[in-house]
Amino acid sequence: MAKKEIIYEFDYDSKFLNEHNVKRLASDLTNDADTSSKILDCLFTAEVTDEQIAEVTGIKLNFVRKILYKLFDAGVANYTRVKDPETQWFTYYWKFDSRKAARLIEKEYNKHNEEIKESLKYEENNMFFVCPNGCRYAFDEATDYQFICPRCDEKLEYEDNESIINDIKQHKSPYIVNEE
Numbered sequence: 621m622a623k624k625e626i627i628y629e630f631d632y633d634s635k636f637l638n639e640h641n642v643k644r645l646a647s648d649l650t651n652d653a654d655t656s657s658k659i660l661d662c663l664f665t666a667e668v669t670d671e672q673i674a675e676v677t678g679i680k681l682n683f684v685r686k687i688l689y690k691l692f693d694a695g696v697a698n699y700t701r702v703k704d705p706e707t708q709w710f711t712y713y714w715k716f717d718s719r720k721a722a723r724l725i726e727k728e729y730n731k732h733n734e735e736i737k738e739s740l741k742y743e744e745n746n747m748f749f750v751c752p753n754g755c756r757y758a759f760d761e762a763t764d765y766q767f768i769c770p771r772c773d774e775k776l777e778y779e780d781n782e783s784i785i786n787d788i789k790q791h792k793s794p795y796i797v798n799e800e
């Protein structure tokens with residue numbers, strides 16, 4: 621648990637598993653990039669208890685548990701319960717679930733690409749018209765309004781959307797696929 625370079629190794633083979641992606645996923649699931657990233661560092665160092673994580677990271681135990689349970693809810697973290705024969709207390713050893721994480725990341729990655737593809741298709745297959753205040757309509761809509769903005773009562777002008785198309789082409793999923 622010493623402060624050293626942490627290597628993110630996965631016990632499941634997937635081109636979607638890398639440090640960047642699992643941290644991004646944990647951040648999305650918990651809405652807390654910083655804390656979830658520190659907790660992941662612990663989980664990828666050793667099988668650890670919530671108390672050990674709190675100790676190493678300096679994050680409050682309750683908060684560590686809150687984040688762990690969010691990861692658990694999504695299925696990307698699991699625990700093993702071990703009973704101390706003397707005290708009868710349970711200790712929870714936490715572990716990252718690479719297989720489940722890979723599936724979630726792949727799903728998100730495909731969703732992002734699908735969205736990008738859809739908006740590109742929409743821009744490429746439509747003509748757009750804008751009013752001076754920036755309201756934007758596809759050709760059919762603009763025709764319905766007889767090229768007068770219904771919100772501003774201003775004339776609608778043809779808009780060249782090439783730069784929008786080029787912008788969309790630059791969009792990428794925040795998840796990175798490992799090179800084969």
Ligand SMILES: [Zn+2]
Nearest residue numbers: 751755769772
């Ligand atoms: Zn308008």
